[in-house]
Structure formats: structure tokens, C-alpha cells
Amino acid sequence: MTPPITVRLLEVFRIGLGPSSSHTVGPMRAAAFFREGCLARGILPERVEVDLMGSLSATGHGHLTDLAVLAGLHGWAPETVDLDLFHALRETLAKDPRIPWGSGSVTIRPEAVRFLRYAEYRHEELPHPNTMRLRAMSGKDTLFEETWCSVGGGFVQRPEDPSIPPPPGAPLHPFHDGRTLVARAKELRGSLGDVILANEQGWETRPGEVADGIDHVWAAFQACISRGLERKGDLPGGLGVKRRAAELLARVESGRVERVYRHIARAQAYAFAINEENAAGGRVVTAPTNGAAGIVPAVLVEFAERTMLHPDVIRNAVATAGAIAMIVKTHASISGAEVGCQGEVGTATAMAAAALCQLMGGDVKQVEVAAEIAMEHNLGLTCDPIKGLVQAPCIERNAMGVAKAWSAAQLSLHSVVSNVVSLDRVIAVMKRTGEDMKREYKETSEGGLAVSLPEC
Numbered sequence: 001m002t003p004p005i006t007v008r009l010l011e012v013f014r015i016g017l018g019p020s021s022s023h024t025v026g027p028m029r030a031a032a033f034f035r036e037g038c039l040a041r042g043i044l045p046e047r048v049e050v051d052l053m054g055s056l057s058a059t060g061h062g063h064l065t066d067l068a069v070l071a072g073l074h075g076w077a078p079e080t081v082d083l084d085l086f087h088a089l090r091e092t093l094a095k096d097p098r099i100p101w102g103s104g105s106v107t108i109r110p111e112a113v114r115f116l117r118y119a120e121y122r123h124e125e126l127p128h129p130n131t132m133r134l135r136a137m138s139g140k141d142t143l144f145e146e147t148w149c150s151v152g153g154g155f156v157q158r159p160e161d162p163s164i165p166p167p168p169g170a171p172l173h174p175f176h177d178g179r180t181l182v183a184r185a186k187e188l189r190g191s192l193g194d195v196i197l198a199n200e201q202g203w204e205t206r207p208g209e210v211a212d213g214i215d216h217v218w219a220a221f222q223a224c225i226s227r228g229l230e231r232k233g234d235l236p237g238g239l240g241v242k243r244r245a246a247e248l249l250a251r252v253e254s255g256r257v258e259r260v261y262r263h264i265a266r267a268q269a270y271a272f273a274i275n276e277e278n279a280a281g282g283r284v285v286t287a288p289t290n291g292a293a294g295i296v297p298a299v300l301v302e303f304a305e306r307t308m309l310h311p312d313v314i315r316n317a318v319a320t321a322g323a324i325a326m327i328v329k330t331h332a333s334i335s336g337a338e339v340g341c342q343g344e345v346g347t348a349t350a351m352a353a354a355a356l357c358q359l360m361g362g363d364v365k366q367v368e369v370a371a372e373i374a375m376e377h378n379l380g381l382t383c384d385p386i387k388g389l390v391q392a393p394c395i396e397r398n399a400m401g402v403a404k405a406w407s408a409a410q411l412s413l414h415s416v417v418s419n420v421v422s423l424d425r426v427i428a429v430m431k432r433t434g435e436d437m438k439r440e441y442k443e444t445s446e447g448g449l450a451v452s453l454p455e456c
């Protein structure tokens with residue numbers, strides 16, 4: 001038996017910035033950990049050099065990975081970074097490359113973050129498709145060096161220590177996969193979210209900590225939707241993608257959308273709002289990643305607005321959605337660079353389907369089946385963002401995820417529940433499919449839609 005799953009709920013829903021959890025949030029966190037490591041050892045280098053490899057190099061320009069690393073070296077954190085300072089950082093450092101570092105300062109030139117070409121390293125020997133190496137230098141001497149991997153959803157780890165730091169103590173209700181999670185929920189006579197919340201409460205450092213954390217995430221969902229609906233114009237990056245969230249919502253509100261489709265269309269407008277904010281480098285919440293950040297909040301916020309849900313019901317639904325991501329992260333991957341978009345949008349769709357099914361009155365088995373259906377019908381989904389920007393196909397793909405989540409929840413609620421394929425089985429198949437997928441389709445922008453634009 002594998003150890004109990006101990007991924008934390010607020011690691012699944014991590015407040016940060018766009019456009020990518022693995023290429024922006026993760027590298028920023030890794031660079032900040034590297035800085036902390038230097039400071040803890042009393043290392044004051046002359047300069048820092050950073051090599052980005054694998055998918056971080058292939059699509060890092062479009063994902064602002066270099067900017068994220070520079071921000072992390074300042075000690076800034078994704079959840080609190082001032083977005084104006086972040087986006088101006090290249091220009092700021094070009095004028096003055098010295099940044100405070102303990103009792104002194106270090107030179108950080110933007111060009112010190114290098115996007116390595118495949119010929120400059122051995123790709124097949126990388127510990128993860130998203131790998132970066134950081135060096136603290138003095139003259140020609142390397143004072144300190146670390147390798148970090150950004151493994152999806154903003155999670156980072158060192159190759160020599162791949163485990164997620166365990167929470168303080170064993171979970172009150174241990175589960176290892178979908179099957180044992182459903183069993184724990186049945187023992188508690190509750191939902192999947194009840195199991196997660198009970199475990200999280202067992203790890204609280206003060207009463208109410210988890211509820212406050214989820215409320216904070218919920219407020220960030222709503223704020224992101226509001227901001228995305230206010231803005232118009234082209235998204236950055238030169239692809240010419242226009243913001244469409246406000247227009248889509250206006251059509252829903254004016255009654256020009258088929259009545260039967262209205263709830264889904266409104267939620268799709270919300271997903272556009274979130275993913276457009278993400279593409280513009282705005283404040284978003286991983287759910288479970290940035291690229292797939294729109295699906296869970298869009299579905300849940302739209303449902304909550306119409307049904308006036310009690311805060312406890314919302315928290316429970318968020319915890320149920322988080323439970324699905326915890327299982328996928330533990331037994332497969334939520335990283336597009338590792339398993340393609342099936343790990344990002346596929347997982348997010350399964351999370352939303354599970355939470356929605358629960359909110360619509362599904363029992364724990366139906367909730368599990370809703371997640372399974374949603375994941376099953378995302379198997380094989382590739383990651384091929386055009387120009388390495390998290391825009392096409394990503395934004396529309398989140399809106400499609402909203403519709404699929406609704407369909408999966410409805411199918412599970414209103415048909416005889418089948419056990420032919422379990423959630424655990426489909427997650428294992430997703431992992432294997434990802435392993436079989438060619439590198440071109442795993443966030444390298446070397447295949448699929450990414451190479452489909454006509455030369456002009």
C-alpha cells in the first residue's frame with residue numbers, strides 16, 4: 001500500500017499570477033528557495049546565473065519564465081508580488097542590476113537567465129521536463145549550485161528530494177486513491193470534501209485556519225472573474241487574441257443565448273475571464289494549474305450565484321474538487337510538460353465535475369463517477385500552445401472544460417452508475433498515455449496547433 005495522500009488543499013488552490021503555474025509560479029518559488037538557501041549559508045555572490053531547460057526553455061519566453069526567476073531572486077512570492085513591479089522588472093534591472101541580498105547586494109542581469117537550446121544539454125537525462133539550474137557565482141567560481149524541477153501546479157522539488165514535505169502529523173482519515181477516499185467518506189457518512197476538511201482541520205495551527213484559507217481562495221476566484229469581465233482589447237504576446245469574456249457574458253445577459261444553454265454559457269464567460277487574466281499575467285489561483293485555472297471557479301461561482309449557497313457548502317465543494325487533484329497529482333501528474341493537457345484541463349474538468357455533481361445532490365459514488373467520466377473524455381489531450389502563450393488553445397479549452405464538467409455531472413447523476421472504468425483506473429491510463437505521448441505534444445510548442453500557423 002502506498003503512503004496516505006498528504007497533498008494540502010491550499011497547495012492545489014494556490015493564489016499566484018499568470019500565465020503558467022509550472023512556468024511562472026514554480027520557477028519564481030524555486031528561485032526564491034535558492035536565494036533563501038544562499039542566505040542561510042551566508043553566501044553573498046557577485047552574480048547569479050540561471051539555465052532553463054526542457055519545456056521551461058522551449059516555451060518559457062511566452063510564459064514569462066525569465067521574469068518569474070528574476071522576481072524569485074528578489075525574494076518575491078507569487079501570491080503577494082506587486083504585479084506592476086513584476087511586469088516592469090526587466091526594464092528596472094536593465095537600469096540598475098543590483099538587488100538587495102542579505103547585508104549586501106548582488107548583480108542580477110536579465111540576460112543571466114538563459115533559455116538553453118536542446119544542443120546545449122542532454123534532454124533525456126533531465127530529472128523532469130521542467131528543469132532549471134541556478135548558480136551563485138563569484139568571478140569564475142561557483143559558490144553554490146542547485147537544480148530545481150517545476151512539477152506542475154506551482155509545486156517545485158529538488159531531484160534528490162522528490163517528496164512533498166509532509167504535513168505535521170498523519171492524516172485523521174488516511175486515503176491512498178479514489179477507492180479509499182470514497183470508503184473514508186462513507187465511513188464518515190459525508191462527502192469527499194468532508195474527508196479532506198477533517199484532515200486539514202487536524203493540521204490547523206489555529207481554529208478556522210482552513211475555512212479562512214478557502215474563503216480567501218473563493219474571494220480570489222470572484223475577483224479574478226470580475227477583473228477579467230471588465231477588460232477588453234488584445235492579450236499580450238503578439239498573437240492577436242482578443243479578450244472575449246465581457247462580450248460573451250453580455251450575449252448571455254441579453255437573452256441571445258439559447259435558454260437551455262444559459263448556465264453553461266455564463267460559466268464559460270467566467271472561464272474566459274479567468275483565463276484571459278491568466279494570459280495577461282494577472283492574479284489567478286491554480287485549479288490545479290494556471291493554464292486550467294478557469295474551469296473549477298467558473299462552474300462553482302456560477303452555480304453559487306444562482307443558488308445562494310451557504311459558505312460551508314461552498315467550502316465543502318472546493319474541498320471535493322481539491323480531492324480529485326490530490327489523487328491525480330499523487331498517481332499521475334498535473335503537469336502539461338509531463339503528460340500533456342489531459343493532466344491540466346483533464347484534471348480541472350474532473351475536479352469541477354465532482355464538485356458540481358456533489359452540489360446537485362450526487363452521492364459519493366456518483367461524485368467519483370462524474371470525475372471519472374470527465375477525465376476519461378479528456379484522455380490523449382495534447383499540450384500545444386501556439387507561440388508558447390497560454391492563449392490558444394488554452395482559453396477556449398477551459399470553456400470547453402466547463403461544458404464537459406456539466407455533462408459529466410449530469411451523466412453521472414441521471415444514468416445508472418457504471419463501474420466498468422474506475423477513477424483510479426482512468427488516472428492510471430492518463431499517466432500511461434502521457435508517457436507514450438511524444439515530446440512535441442507536451443508543452444514544447446513543437447507539434448500540433450503550435451506549428452499549424454501559416455508562415456507569413
Ligand code: SF4
Pocket residue numbers: 291292336340341342344345382383384385390391393394397443
Ligand atoms: S494546452 Fe493545456 S496544458 Fe498546455 S498550456 Fe494550454 S492549458 Fe496548459
